[in-house]
Amino acid sequence: MRKTALMPYAHLPRAHHDRHVLTSTVDNFGAAHWLLGDHAPQPGGEVPPVDALVVSVHPGGSVELTELSAVRARWPHLNRLPDGGFVVAASRARRYEDFDQVQVFDALGSETSSFSVGDAIEHLLVDEAGQLWVGHFDENPAGIRRWSATGLPTWKSDDAHIPGLFDCYALNVTGAAAWACPYTDFPLVEIRPDRTDRPVRVWENRVRGARAVAVHGGRVAFYGGYGEEQDRLVHGELTETSVEQTDIGLLTPPEGSVAGRRRVVGRGSRIYVQAEPFTEWGVFDLSS
Structure with missing residues (x-):
């Protein structure tokens, strides 16, 4: 099976390795961000507000x-x-937690607004216009929704078939x-809410369990899967309907296969991947 190595992309500066990585992501413009806290979150009970540090590493x-x-x-x-x-955003919206789920902070780190988007957030990605795309896991039937940065719903998958x-x-x-x-049928879905002609397109797809997808022209790549297939990389081509x-191969860290969980972000032709302890991002680019 052919192996493709991730290219090193961004790393958390060593000066901040004493902090706990609460989460990390790559934005629409290619900058990597780490949200750091003093301690790992503890399950159960109320969550006291804590100050956190975002470390951003820009391209270059x-x-x-x-x-x-x-x-x-x-x-x-x-x-x-x-x-x-x-x-x-909090991934869970618990009934006993009396606060808005999403916090918006200005460039100086002060909260400017808050709102809720529903329980069970699997993905939260911001597009180039500042719209928030939220994908939910199966404990919330909302599916996929888009929100403005002020908390107004601007698109929902309910009627998208x-x-x-x-x-x-x-x-x-x-x-x-x-x-x-999405699970359970795993079609490949393109969503362009502002396009009047076919805002949603659907292709039948036989790849099951992928956790990230990259698209470039008429080509597509799916990363991840169930069990031992967490590093599977499947290439495909788009026809009119499928x-x-x-x-089929493997996408591996630059230093070779490693154990542990993965964090993934899909952005256009790129799939960004982190392995524990989540201090480094690697990238696969379908356009290369």
Whole structure:
């Protein structure tokens, strides 16, 4: 089976390795961000607001630090807004936790607004216009939704006729578009809400369990799978109605196969991958 090595992309500066990585992501413009806290979150009970540090590594290697005041999410998602601010969202919206799930911070790290988008967030990705794309896992039937940075819903998958959308396994947001590969049928879905002609396109797909997807022209790549297939990389080509597989291999860290969990982000032709302890990002680019 052919192996493809991830290319090193960005790493958390060693000066910050004494902090706990709460979450990490790569934004629409290619900057990598780490949300750091003093301690790992503890399960159960109420979550006291804590101050957190965002370490941003931009393409080219420059580093930017932003202190966020009073972050409330125990298991957070992080993304950056085009104006330099940040969005932090709690993955779970518990009935006993009396606070808005999403916090919006300005470029100086002060909270400017908050709102809720629903329980069970699997993905939170911001597009080039500052719209928030949220993909839910199966404990919330909302599927996929898009929100403004002020908390107004701007698109929802309810009437999009996406087959078998019970869990948004993979979500890729690039420019103003989104691509998804949801459980249980795992179709490849292109979503362009602002396009009047066919805002949603669906391709039948036989790849099961992918956690990330990359698209470039008429080509597509699926990364991840069940059990021992967590590093599987499947290439395919788009026909009018389906994805035709062309190759199956492995996508491995630069130093070779390693054990542990993965964190993935899909952005256009790129799939960014982190392995524990989540201090480094590697990248696979389908356009290369």
